[in-house]
Amino acid sequence: MTLSDFALVRPADVESAVAARRDHPQSRYVAGGTDLLVNMRHGIDGAAQLIDLSGIEELTCVKATLAGLRIGAGVKLGALARLPLIAERYRAVGEAATAVAGPGHRALGTVGGNLCLDTRCVYYNQSEWWRQANGYCLKHRGDICHVAPQGQRCHAAFTGDLAPALLALGAEVEIVGAAGRRRCPLAELYVEDGRAHLALAPDELVATVLLPPDPAPSAYGKVRVRGAIDYPLAGVAVALSVADGVAQRLRIALTGTNSRPIVLAGTDALIGRPVDEKALHEIERLVQKQVQPMRTTVASAQYRRLAAAGLARRLVASLAAS
């Protein structure tokens, strides 16, 4: 369907953007628009005013300091992947950025947009005609979740590629709202609820991502049917350092399997141990136990579970061997 009418404002700084959002409850932030505009064309997220963040200088800065790396939320995914420092020190982030959709999307899509990507579901990412014919769903205009009709929550899956890479590396985010600035671990940005998966007040936006200066070596992998365009059926990021034959630091994060990106629990038990067959098997088991894929994609939930585990195992093994 055609886009609904909306006004477009282009604030020059974050504070004006936040003020515009606060003053206009029917407004939405937009940066690359690669997610939002598709939904708007489907009759979802109809906003009377769009606040274009692309002209805000603060959001496009990348700065390396002793405290680590600051990445503006407005940095384009393609540009992020091309930063030498990313390739050298934060490999998972570069691999995740490069794995997003296609070159066109990466030229427009931003770091903040990918972190705040709407959750996805086969019952939700459809036209207005489709959703109406299906009686809508819990995530938008309806009152049941077709994925789990007995349940009370929306199971739409988070499918951003960047989040697991940043989580594995221990990233924090700086959030700006009408109430001021706050800083929190990235994991705290997310909630396990497909309908409201972001812990942001309506006027808040993610302004900056902060990465620690001395991350463990990392990698990101993604399972999808095609080698481009597709969202992850499961995505896995691993940060692992090995010394004297034993794991020193290990963190694993996943996307595509839950309504939020998750950090794998229980990996501490593997610290100080060799990354052998037993450890790899344990990682597979941890992943299989903790991910909660639901019928939100055409591919089966069981496949996503197995593929996530297989991928985690492979990434850990290859980092341990490198």
Added chain:
Amino acid sequence: MSGQARGGRRIPLIDGIEKVTGRARYTADLERADALVGRILRSPASHGEIVRLDVSRARALEGVHAVVTGDDCRHTYGVLPVAMNEYPLARERVRYRGEPIAAVAAVDEKTAERALALIELEIRELPAYYTAEAARAPGAVLLHDNKAGNLEREVHHVFGDVEAGFAAADLVRETRISCAEVNHAQIEPHACLAEFDPLAGRLTMQTVSQVGYYLHLMLARCLEMDTAQIRMIKPFVGGGFGARVEALNFEIVTALLARAAGARVMMRLTREETFLTHRARPHTDLKLKLGLTRGGRITACQLEAVQRGGAYAGYGIVTILYAGALLQGLYDIPAIRYDGYRVYANLPPCGAMRGHGGVNTRHAFECLLDRMARELGLDPFAVRRGNLLQAPTRTLNDLTVNSYGLAECLDKVERASGWRERHGKLPPGKGLGMACSHYVSGAAKPIHWTGEPHAVVNLRVDFDGGITALTGAADIGQGSSTMVAIAVAETLGVGLDRIRVIAGDSALTPKDNGAYSSRITFMVGNAAIDAARRLRSVLVEAAARKLEARPEDVECIGEEFRVGASGQAGIPFAEAVKAALVDHGPVTVSGSFTCPPDAQGGKHRGGAVGSTMGFSYAAQVVEVSVDEATGLVTVDKVWVALDCGHAINALAVEGQVEGSVWMGMGQALCEETRYIEGLPLHASLLEYRVPTIAESPPIEVHLVESHDPNGPFGAKEASEGALAGFPPALANAIANAIGIDIDELPLTPDRVMEAIVERRRRERLEARRAS
């Protein structure tokens, strides 16, 4: 014969520059400043009776110029004269989600959408069926009252002594294979621009059609107009693959709107609506049984095919007949039984798609043949070689095979792929597979049988010395206009730049049966050569008079008419034209081609389907890597050889072969339609997974030229034959890589993973039993 096309020519398509520079205007690009916008209200229900349809509020909305419903057209339409059971806008009953019910024409898109929202619709739902099995179950409500058991057509064909064949076999195996429904996914979404002149009572339709002639007939029928009052024009078309062979509902609906509004109406369907219009390859369940001797000779073949055809007849009868007929014509099989069932279901109607009817049959056949060869310890190439035909011959079902280059295709891909050295010796997770395939070079008996020639091309030449070729053949990207230009230029002995092709305008170009069944090169190519020969005699006669020679001694080479090898100075082309014009005025000649009756298939019911003047033949080898951790299959390389008779334009032929291999790869790897209670899950290019360039392997194309005695310059079709071989070659390669045979298409990572998990489970069980 002079005008023998030189082999190996590589000529860029004559309309290529317009396309790559973006200058080409497709239907949706046509000037539409003064056109109304058309929009369609589609059924939200899978099956039901229309209890109430009130369009009065929509009609009253300011800016709305017309609203049409099923009341505005009481005629059915359809591609097969014997099976027209579909209304352009539903009347009384809807049979699939997405079926058009009403349409509006308004000043702009927003008004049209608002008007749709004002239409009041009430449907009393009926039970709906989404699988062939459910639709065929006893007691199922009939989608069409005259079609018992929800069967559109049953086919039961027996050729030869099947029982004796199986009795003579050393190994008999039966398998069930199912192939998911796929869609053409042509890049250009459907669109048309209809203009009705209320004063003259004339309709002009510009649309994406592959067969303007069929649509012309259907518009006349549905709008109760004289065909003389309708003009069909084909702009640039961005792909067809069979999607646009039939007249489509939105085209008739737009014409109805244009007439009701007395105006121009532009209809541009969304991608979702384009998918809902469908008309593609049906979900097919196949049960195949083969008999082989120890040496690999096929003794008998028995196939049952069940196609879930969707809610209306469409092309269904032809598809279910092709699925049986194309068991033949590739190998020498002494006995064949075929049982086909075309079933109705509450889903968008299926239709023709590249490789029409033969692809899923070929997949099952080549997979089972491979598995049995393995069991017998035979090489896959050797088994195929043991069952070759000898041309010229006639198949059991009376199809003519006059040229047959399959043996050479096999040799070429076996050598190129290093099969003998590498098969079975690749590292774990890597494998090689192969398969053969074929396809018709045009249906020798057209659907609308009129007794007219199968193809006509007109040529005209005037004072300017330019030659205009007029053809109704629709160039939809396959390069048919380029083929016509080359055929004419070669036959006349003139440069390609002297030829201008005008294609697909019913007011100018001769009727053509259109771009389907790979008929254009064979039929239109022959008609173009015939026309060029006629023009040549007119020009040669005029030149002979000027040269004071006998016409039989005059030839035209390099745009110069001269007397044989006399050494006498010739006259340039333009001068010959001037001389001819003195006699005749501007010259128009007409050339034609007709398939002889003995090529038009057997006398049995349905025998015309599969009949053709010549089959193309293909063999291909696929190399894969299979990732057991994720189930992902990577196609590393493809070697393919196609017997196209003669490559009139090697560049275009290679492009078509790559395209068909690639489309076969889509169906094999990742393309499928999925529905949730009749709602499509695949109706976007995100969810309908056409391979991207990231999955596209190097495709090494080899051409084989068997010089068909009837083909234009010896040519046959080139754009469908290689498709059907890819899916089985891939499945066979996966089996070679990881030792697992998978009975489903597409071979998506979840299906591969499931098979791997199942194998591990089995292995664990066996290990436990052994210990």
